[in-house]
Amino acid sequence: MNTTTRQNALVIGCGIGGPVAAMALQRAGIDAAIYEAYDRPADVTGSFLNVASNGLDALRTLDAHRQVLADGFPTPRMVMWSGSGKRLGEVANGLTLPDGTTSITITRGLLHRALRDEAVRRGIRIEAGKRLVGVDGQAGGVFARFADGTRAQGDFLIGVDGLHSRARQIIDPASPAPRYTGLLSLGGIARHAQVAPTPNAYHMIFGTRAFFGYSARPSGEIYWFANVARRDEPTRQELSTITPRAWKRQLLDLFAGDAGPAPMIIERAGDELGAYPIHDMPTVPRWHNGLIALAGDAAHATSPSSGQGASMAIEDAIVLAKCLRDVPERATAFATYAQLRRRRVEQIVKYSARIGRAKTAGPVGRRLRDMLMPLALKFFANSRAHAWMYTYHIDWTEKIDAPQKAA
Ligand SMILES: Cc1cc2nc3c(=O)[nH]c(=O)nc-3n(C[C@H](O)[C@H](O)[C@H](O)COP(=O)(O)OP(=O)(O)OC[C@H]3O[C@@H](n4cnc5c(N)ncnc54)[C@H](O)[C@@H]3O)c2cc1C
Numbered sequence: 203m204n205t206t207t208r209q210n211a212l213v214i215g216c217g218i219g220g221p222v223a224a225m226a227l228q229r230a231g232i233d234a235a236i237y238e239a240y241d242r243p244a245d246v247t248g249s250f251l252n253v254a255s256n257g258l259d260a261l262r263t264l265d266a267h268r269q270v271l272a273d274g275f276p277t278p279r280m281v282m283w284s285g286s287g288k289r290l291g292e293v294a295n296g297l298t299l300p301d302g303t304t305s306i307t308i309t310r311g312l313l314h315r316a317l318r319d320e321a322v323r324r325g326i327r328i329e330a331g332k333r334l335v336g337v338d339g340q341a342g343g344v345f346a347r348f349a350d351g352t353r354a355q356g357d358f359l360i361g362v363d364g365l366h367s368r369a370r371q372i373i374d375p376a377s378p379a380p381r382y383t384g385l386l387s388l389g390g391i392a393r394h395a396q397v398a399p400t401p402n403a404y405h406m407i408f409g410t411r412a413f414f415g416y417s418a419r420p421s422g423e424i425y426w427f428a429n430v431a432r433r434d435e436p437t438r439q440e441l442s443t444i445t446p447r448a449w450k451r452q453l454l455d456l457f458a459g460d461a462g463p464a465p466m467i468i469e470r471a472g473d474e475l476g477a478y479p480i481h482d483m484p485t486v487p488r489w490h491n492g493l494i495a496l497a498g499d500a501a502h503a504t505s506p507s508s509g510q511g512a513s514m515a516i517e518d519a520i521v522l523a524k525c526l527r528d529v530p531e532r533a534t535a536f537a538t539y540a541q542l543r544r545r546r547v548e549q550i551v552k553y554s555a556r557i558g559r560a561k562t563a564g565p566v567g568r569r570l571r572d573m574l575m576p577l578a579l580k581f582f583a584n585s586r587a588h589a590w591m592y593t594y595h596i597d598w599t600e601k602i603d604a605p606q607k608a609a
Pocket residue numbers: 214215216217218219220237238239240244250251252253254332333334335362363364365366367368369387478480497498499500503504505506508509510511512513514515
C-alpha cells in the first residue's frame with residue numbers, strides 16, 4: 203500500500219459484509235464509502251439468522267460486536283430429533299468465547315441495522331439507490347457505474363454484493379451461476395403459548411417429508427424455519443403466485459403425522475411467509491483482478507445449513523483489509539487474501555451441502571440416518587470435529603508476512 207496518499211475504496215453492497223469491509227478498511231487506513239442498490243434497507247420482516255461464535259469473534263476485532271450481541275439471543279446448542287420423535291442427539295452450535303459469548307440468533311433487520319449504524323457512527327458514507335452496473339478501469343483506479351446514471355471514483359472496488367453479484371460478473375463474465383441445492387426455505391417468527399421455551403437451543407426435526415427447525419424464547423416468540431425438497435428450481439414468478447395460505451397448507455400436509463410442535467407453529471405463521479430457493483456457490487474461480495476483489499456471498503455462497511454465511515462474509519472482509527494493510531502491491535494483496543480464505547470457505551460450502559442432503563433423505567436413507575445419526579453426532583459432530591470451523595481467529599495486530607504472487 204502506498205503510505206503517502208490515503209487510498210479510497212468503493213464498497214459495493216450494504217448487507218452484512220459491506221459495512222464490515224468498510225469499517226475494516228478504515229481501520230487499515232483506507233477510506234471507504236458504501237454503495238447499496240436499494241433505496242431503503244431491504245430488511246425482510248420475519249427473516250432471521252444464526253451468527254456463529256467465530257463470526258462474532260471476528261466482529262470483535264473491529265469492536266463492532268456490541269449492538270449485534272445486544273439485539274440477538276444466545277443459541278449455542280442444537281438438539282436433533284427424528285420425525286418419529288426419537289431424540290437423535292445434540293451438537294454444539296459454535297464455541298463459548300472467553301467472555302462467555304456464544305453463537306446468537308438475530309433478525310436480519312436488526313443485524314443489518316446494527317452494522318450499518320456502526321459504520322455511519324464511524325464516519326463512513328453510505329449511498330443508497332446505487333445499483334452497480336459496470337466498472338471502468340482508469341490509470342491506477344476505477345469508475346463504478348450505477349443504474350441511476352451516476353458514477354463514483356475510487357482506487358479500487360470491493361464487491362460485497364451478494365449471491366447474484368454484479369461485481370463477480372464484471373471480473374469474470376464466465377463465472378459459474380449460483381447452484382440450486384434442491385431445497386426451498388420458509389420460515390418466520392410466530393407466537394404460540396403452548397410451545398415450551400427452548401433456552402439456548404435450536405431443536406431440529408428431520409421430519410418424514412421435510413425438515414423443521416425452531417427456537418422458542420421465554421417471551422413466546424418462536425423463530426422457525428422449514429426446508430422442503432423440490433427437485434427443479436421454481437422461478438420467482440411461480441413463487442410469487444403462491445399465497446402464504448397455500449404455503450401454510452402445504453407445510454401442514456408435509457409435517458402431518460410427525461412428532462413435535464411443527465404443525466402448531468406453522469398454524470400461527472404470519473402473512474410474511476414466503477419461500478426462497480436455496481443456492482450455494484462451491485467454487486468461484488476468480489475472486490479478484492487488479493482493481494476489484496469479491497467478499498462474502500459474491501465469492502462463495504454457502505447454503506444456510508452450516509449457519510456460517512454471515513460469519514464468512516465478516517471474516518473475509520477483515521482478512522481482506524489486513525492484506526491491503528500489510529501487502530505492498532494491491533494485486534498481490536488481493537491474491538494473498540484469496541489464498542488465505544479460499545480453502546476455509548470452500549470447506550464450509552461443502553460441509554453445509556452435506557447437511558442439506560441429510561435433510562432430504564428418501565425412506566431408506568431416512569431409516570439409516572435415524573439409526574446412525576446418534577453415533578455420528580457423538581463421534582463425528584462433537585466440538586473437536588468442528589474445531590476447524592469455530593476456532594478460527596483473526597489477530598488484527600499480527601502482520602501478514604507471506605504475500606502470494608498476484609494471479
Ligand atoms: C434463507 C436463508 C437463511 C440463511 N441463514 C443463515 C444463517 O442462519 N446464518 C448465516 O450465517 N447465514 C445465513 N444465510 C446466508 C447469509 O444470509 C449470507 O451468507 C450473508 O447475507 C452474506 O453476506 P453478504 O454481505 O456477502 O451478502 P448480502 O447480505 O446478501 O448483502 C449483499 C448486499 O448487496 C446489495 N447489492 C446486490 N447487488 C448490488 C449491486 N449491483 N449494486 C449495489 N448493491 C448491490 C444487496 O442489496 C445487499 O444489501 C442464510 C441465507 C438464506 C437465503
